[in-house]
Amino acid sequence: MDKAQIREKLFTHTKTETHLLQKKSKSQSNFVEKFDFYLNDDGERIYRYTFEKHLESAREKQNERAAFIEGSQLLILKHARFSYTPLHVHDFIEMNYVYSGNIDIIIDGTEVSLKEGDFCILDTGVCHRILETGENDILINFLMRKEYFSTHMLSRLASNSIITQFAVNALSKTQQHDRYLLFNTTNSEFLIDAIEGMLVNYYEPSSYSKDVTDAYMIILFSELLKAFQQKQSSEYRKADHSYIGDILLFIEKNYQDCSLQQIADTFKFNPSYLSRFIKSQTGKSYVALVQELRLNNACILLKNTDTPIESISEQIGYRNVTFFYQKFRQAYDMTPHEYRMRVN
Numbered sequence: 001m002d003k004a005q006i007r008e009k010l011f012t013h014t015k016t017e018t019h020l021l022q023k024k025s026k027s028q029s030n031f032v033e034k035f036d037f038y039l040n041d042d043g044e045r046i047y048r049y050t051f052e053k054h055l056e057s058a059r060e061k062q063n064e065r066a067a068f069i070e071g072s073q074l075l076i077l078k079h080a081r082f083s084y085t086p087l088h089v090h091d092f093i094e095m096n097y098v099y100s101g102n103i104d105i106i107i108d109g110t111e112v113s114l115k116e117g118d119f120c121i122l123d124t125g126v127c128h129r130i131l132e133t134g135e136n137d138i139l140i141n142f143l144m145r146k147e148y149f150s151t152h153m154l155s156r157l158a159s160n161s162i163i164t165q166f167a168v169n170a171l172s173k174t175q176q177h178d179r180y181l182l183f184n185t186t187n188s189e190f191l192i193d194a195i196e197g198m199l200v201n202y203y204e205p206s207s208y209s210k211d212v213t214d215a216y217m218i219i220l221f222s223e224l225l226k227a228f229q230q231k232q233s234s235e236y237r238k239a240d241h242s243y244i245g246d247i248l249l250f251i252e253k254n255y256q257d258c259s260l261q262q263i264a265d266t267f268k269f270n271p272s273y274l275s276r277f278i279k280s281q282t283g284k285s286y287v288a289l290v291q292e293l294r295l296n297n298a299c300i301l302l303k304n305t306d307t308p309i310e311s312i313s314e315q316i317g318y319r320n321v322t323f324f325y326q327k328f329r330q331a332y333d334m335t336p337h338e339y340r341m342r343v344n
Contacts (some may be wrong), residue, residue, distance in 0.1 A: 001204040003196040009203070010078060010099060010138050020082040031057060032086055040087075046127055049090035051075075051145050064205050073148035074213065076202050079139035085130045093144045094122045096130075097195065101137035105130050107180055117191075119183040119224060126179050140195070142217075185227045194219050244281045247274075251286075255293040256317035260286050294318065295331050302340040309336045 001009075013021070034053050037045045058069055058077065069075065079096075087106070096103070096119065103114040107128040114120060122128060124146065133139065185191050198216035201208060247267060251258065263286075264271040278286050294316040301312045310321050318324035328336050 001200055003193075003200055006196050006199045006203070010140075010199075014078070014080065016080045017082055020080065032088075035088070040127070044087055047086055047088040049088050049092075051090070051092040051143060054092075054143055065203070065208070068205065068208050068210075073145040074217070075141075075143040076199065077141045077143065079130065079133065079141055081133045081135065081137060084132060087127055087129045089125050089127050090122075090143075091124055093124060093146060095142040095144070096120045096122070097140045097142070099138040099140050099195070101134065103130065103133060103137055103139050112180075112182070114182075115184075117185045117188070119181075119185065121181040121183075123179055128180075140199075183224045183228055185223065188223065188227070191220070191223050194223070244277070247278065248282070248289075251289060252293065255290050255297075256315070258290075290317075291327060291331075295328060298324075298328065298336065299332075299339065299343075302336055303343045309340075312336070 032047055035047045035049055037047045040046050054075055054077075055069065055072065058065075058075055062069065096105070096114070098114045098116050098118045100116055102116070103118075105112045105114065105120065105128055107122070107126060109127075111131075112120065130139070194216055198213060198220070201212045201216070247263065250263060250266065254262075260271050260275060263269075264274045267274070269277070275286055278284070278289065282289065284292070297316050298312055301307055301315065302309075307315070309324075313319075313321040313324035316324075318327070325335060328334075328339070332339060334342070
């Protein structure tokens with residue numbers, strides 16, 4: 001299977017899509033009935049989707065790949081066009097990619113419109129549903145166990161990135177979860193090529209490699225981060241000539257040992273003005289921003305390495321380990337050691 005065949009496969013009607021086209025009424029699939037549900041305040045059913053049920057369904061539909069996806073922490077599926085999707089939540093992280101056309105999603109009661117090239121990453125427990133799609137609306141779903149995001153992604157992505165922070169929050173039982181992230185890639189040819197290459201590897205049993213799929217996922221997330229940072233910097237430049245986007249990127253890269261004075265000198269600001277400006281643009285003080293970056297990185301090191309806590313404290317910029325313990329407990333209501341024991 002090559003990339004041309006993948007493109008043809010994505011646009012070819014599946015058995016489910018053919019069946020849906022032949023039906024006159026819009027009704028939800030029998031697959032939905034496999035899940036439990038609860039009623040919201042308006043009396044609507046909210047289904048609880050689980051990764052295990054999706055894995056079971058994938059094994060049944062893809063017999064030739066059953067051995068490869070058994071026990072998998074990642075599933076890549078094409079959303080069935082013409083289908084009715086009920087309101088639901090799930091116990092996994094979901095990333096939607098609009099390969100072609102336009103997709104509308106209701107997320108926590110708000111309609112979000114996605115166009116070709118857009119990505120949407122949904123946290124666990126987010127109530128949403130995808131509105132009916134048409135012939136040219138191709139949506140690719142990446143379903144990830146939280147463990148996949150932790151084990152395979154966090155140790156390889158920049159520790160201070162928006163996706164890493166999103167994943168750390170998704171994995172945490174104490175932090176308030178983000179709801180979803182949106183990315184526009186302007187339909188990058190490089191990204192499309194990477195996704196099609198990943199699909200060739202994923203759907204061809206004779207050449208499938210888990211390591212190759214993981215490598216493509218790293219490329220995918222790295223490209224999303226690059227697109228986000230470019231957009232963020234561009235928007236900040238438009239909003240203010242002081243280039244807050246560049247300032248934030250500088251802080252992200254140097255949070256271990258940079259000072260407000262160093263940043264002020266770099267960008268030719270008065271330190272007091274810079275402090276007020278950062279607070280007005282981000283809603284957080286300079287000290288709070290740096291502390292957030294340091295503690296997020298500490299969580300990643302505690303989860304993915306055996307590095308002694310004293311060394312982690314020094315790596316993230318806290319020379320006084322007692323002070324590190326104090327700040328960590330304030331943020332997570334537990335010590336670094338307790339956090340490491342809980343997530344491992």
